[in-house]
Amino acid sequence: MPQSHATTSTQQDEALGETLSRIVGTTHVLVGEDARREYAHDRLPYANFQERHGRLAGVLPRMVVRPGSTDEVRRIVELSRDRKVQLIPYGNGSGVLGGAIPISREVTIDLRRMGSILSLSPQDAMVTVEAGMNGGDFEAALNERGFTCGHLPQSLEISTVGGWAACRGGGQASSRFGKIEDIVLGLKAILPDAAPLDIQPVARRAVGPSIRDLIVGSEGTLGIITELTLRIWKLPEVERGTVLAFPNLRAALDAARDIMQAELRPAVARIYDRVESDERTAGIGVFAENPIMAMFVFSGSKRLMETEEALALEIAEEHGARIAPQGPYEHWKQNRYVAFSQKWQAKGFYNDTIEVTAKWSEIPAMFEKMGKAVRAICPEVHFGAHWSHIYPEGACQYMTIRLPQMDEAEALPMHAAMWDKIQSLTLDHDGSIAHHHGVGVFRNRWLEREMGGGLAVLQQIKDALDPDNLLNPGKVGLRAPKDAVTVGGA
Numbered sequence: 001m002p003q004s005h006a007t008t009s010t011q012q013d014e015a016l017g018e019t020l021s022r023i024v025g026t027t028h029v030l031v032g033e034d035a036r037r038e039y040a041h042d043r044l045p046y047a048n049f050q051e052r053h054g055r056l057a058g059v060l061p062r063m064v065v066r067p068g069s070t071d072e073v074r075r076i077v078e079l080s081r082d083r084k085v086q087l088i089p090y091g092n093g094s095g096v097l098g099g100a101i102p103i104s105r106e107v108t109i110d111l112r113r114m115g116s117i118l119s120l121s122p123q124d125a126m127v128t129v130e131a132g133m134n135g136g137d138f139e140a141a142l143n144e145r146g147f148t149c150g151h152l153p154q155s156l157e158i159s160t161v162g163g164w165a166a167c168r169g170g171g172q173a174s175s176r177f178g179k180i181e182d183i184v185l186g187l188k189a190i191l192p193d194a195a196p197l198d199i200q201p202v203a204r205r206a207v208g209p210s211i212r213d214l215i216v217g218s219e220g221t222l223g224i225i226t227e228l229t230l231r232i233w234k235l236p237e238v239e240r241g242t243v244l245a246f247p248n249l250r251a252a253l254d255a256a257r258d259i260m261q262a263e264l265r266p267a268v269a270r271i272y273d274r275v276e277s278d279e280r281t282a283g284i285g286v287f288a289e290n291p292i293m294a295m296f297v298f299s300g301s302k303r304l305m306e307t308e309e310a311l312a313l314e315i316a317e318e319h320g321a322r323i324a325p326q327g328p329y330e331h332w333k334q335n336r337y338v339a340f341s342q343k344w345q346a347k348g349f350y351n352d353t354i355e356v357t358a359k360w361s362e363i364p365a366m367f368e369k370m371g372k373a374v375r376a377i378c379p380e381v382h383f384g385a386h387w388s389h390i391y392p393e394g395a396c397q398y399m400t401i402r403l404p405q406m407d408e409a410e411a412l413p414m415h416a417a418m419w420d421k422i423q424s425l426t427l428d429h430d431g432s433i434a435h436h437h438g439v440g441v442f443r444n445r446w447l448e449r450e451m452g453g454g455l456a457v458l459q460q461i462k463d464a465l466d467p468d469n470l471l472n473p474g475k476v477g478l479r480a481p482k483d484a485v486t487v488g489g490a
Helices: 005-024 033-039 045-051 070-083 135-144 161-166 211-215 249-261 274-281 302-318 327-335 341-346 363-377 408-428 444-451 451-464
Strands: 087-090 106-110 117-121 124-131 184-190 196-199 224-231 238-246 269-271 292-300 322-324 350-358 382-390 393-405
Touching: 005 070, 005 087, 033 238, 033 408, 045 184, 045 224, 045 350, 070 393, 087 124, 087 196, 087 224, 106 161, 106 451, 117 135, 124 184, 135 184, 161 224, 184 211, 184 382, 196 292, 211 249, 238 249, 238 327, 249 269, 249 292, 249 302, 249 363, 249 382, 269 274, 274 292, 274 327, 274 382, 292 302, 341 350, 350 363, 363 382, 363 393, 363 408
Parallel strands: 087 106
Antiparallel strands: 117 124, 124 224, 184 196, 184 224, 238 292, 238 322, 269 292, 269 382, 350 393, 382 393
16 A cells, blocks of 8 residues: 655655754754744744734744754755755844745755854955854844944844845944945855855956845745855944934935935935924924924044034935934934834734835835825824935835734735735836845735836846755746745735
């Protein structure tokens, strides 16, 4: 009598687990359901909505393996290739778009044992770090040596350095230091065929298209990042923040544009709409007539910082800004790495955030249409926005949508409809549907419209490097396995 499929599958899993144990050690292969459940989701809000009712957004990983070196990662990928085992690289699960969610019984590779700084060169202003190092620990270690990486996302303390690069992230000080793609100088990765990729760090190279940039932002679909070499800067001599009160949102946006186009480099620039300004300025008199709050932070050598700050404040004053008390800035500094979404979700609200990029000429009309669209779907929705990560050409618009406590059968379709309106309106206004959260699986449905023919090119690259579709399949708009489950509207 032939064996049942379940028996065969169990035997295959046991054999796979035994082989992985010989690579990383028995204690670093997790097969228990409770342990695997911890890796079944990241911070995707939709996954949290499902978890409130005891459901998974995807499936449990087949098992979890925790390598301790680049060579162990290589051997795992080699085994994956030989046995046609699908893999998902995992940092700390801080992503909010489902990039780490298993959709087809993949094996999850937890990289956090690889969490050390390997070298630091003050002369070359660069540091080499393993991909699994916690971001907060990394920045603290650099600070002790008198340096900063300059990449300071809100998720700093709950993310990994490799995760920053995998999802093409952007930190809160990006106006001064750049985004992660500006900071990564070199990297090591293991490709789907287990071949090592070693991009040596240099100041710049002109030897064809950038292979580094093919890996940065690929979210583990084209290779598993194991090491990164990043730019570093000396800690600023001084840093000073200023709170400004603007008469209206258009004036604040125009001031930010003019500051960037004047070639100034604030370390931080944040403008809040009326909803988010009101939350932060209650009882502060200057905001009675100037209700829009903005914060600008300048840092560096004292002479340079004071010059940049003075020039920026002159521009802001030309747009009607008034200096406000420092309280909101001090509160932001104390809470800049605190994520509030899960607190609302734990109370039964349907809280989510969406960040997009748009040109200055499009932002006002785009934002107004988005507000009207989401309120038409649910008049009781909380909808607020702020603009950060500013550029000479435009800015990141970061929105919070929060549906009240209600039955999920009513809430989830409205949540999906709001996502569709916001992403579609972004594309209608020639923007990008993602600024720094990446794609994961939740943004898949809009990738073809955003990338056009570029998505087909990316799929061809994926097919060439990973013909068996083994590395994080179904993410970043790429082809999913036939047996994959659907996550939300993906």
